[in-house]
Amino acid sequence: MTRVAWMAMALGLATAGLAGCGDAPAVVDSGPKAPDGVTVTNAKLMLPAVKGNPGAVYFDIANSSQKNMMIRAASVDGAGSTMMHTGDMQEVAQVDLAPGSTVKFEPGGQHVMASNLADTVVAGGKADVTVTFVGGTKVVFPADVHAAGDPR
Numbered sequence: 001m002t003r004v005a006w007m008a009m010a011l012g013l014a015t016a017g018l019a020g021c022g023d024a025p026a027v028v029d030s031g032p033k034a035p036d037g038v039t040v041t042n043a044k045l046m047l048p049a050v051k052g053n054p055g056a057v058y059f060d061i062a063n064s065s066q067k068n069m070m071i072r073a074a075s076v077d078g079a080g081s082t083m084m085h086t087g088d089m090q091e092v093a094q095v096d097l098a099p100g101s102t103v104k105f106e107p108g109g110q111h112v113m114a115s116n117l118a119d120t121v122v123a124g125g126k127a128d129v130t131v132t133f134v135g136g137t138k139v140v141f142p143a144d145v146h147a148a149g150d151p152r
Helices: 003-019
Strands: 038-046 055-063 069-076 079-085 095-097 101-105 111-117 126-133 138-146
Touching: 038 126, 055 069, 055 126, 055 138, 069 111, 095 101
Parallel strands: 038 138
Antiparallel strands: 038 055, 055 101, 055 111, 069 079, 069 095, 069 126, 079 111, 126 138
């Protein structure tokens, strides 16, 4: 490479480095925004009665849009793994969220099992839950963490 080319590259790198030294505030990613029309309420994670057993996550998810949505997965910060289940404990790969509907993840019905919970997931705290839709859009929301004997 010629000396002029090396100098041009060095000048370009130096300029790029200095551009990062400005007073502009850093952009902070606050997590995925829910798809239009999707809202989540009543989120809670119930801890297991016996340490080492899975906990259960319950929430209501509503779709006020005109677009059909399909939930592909749910994950919980502080859980080693998660699975969506029906009321009879059968694992499901996805859950339909039709336009104008609300799906309740609730005791005795649809729910998310959270296994291998970290010691940092404690009653009185919060755990972030991420719901991923077919197509890759996501919504992240906090779930209140409750002890096993608390009302569901």
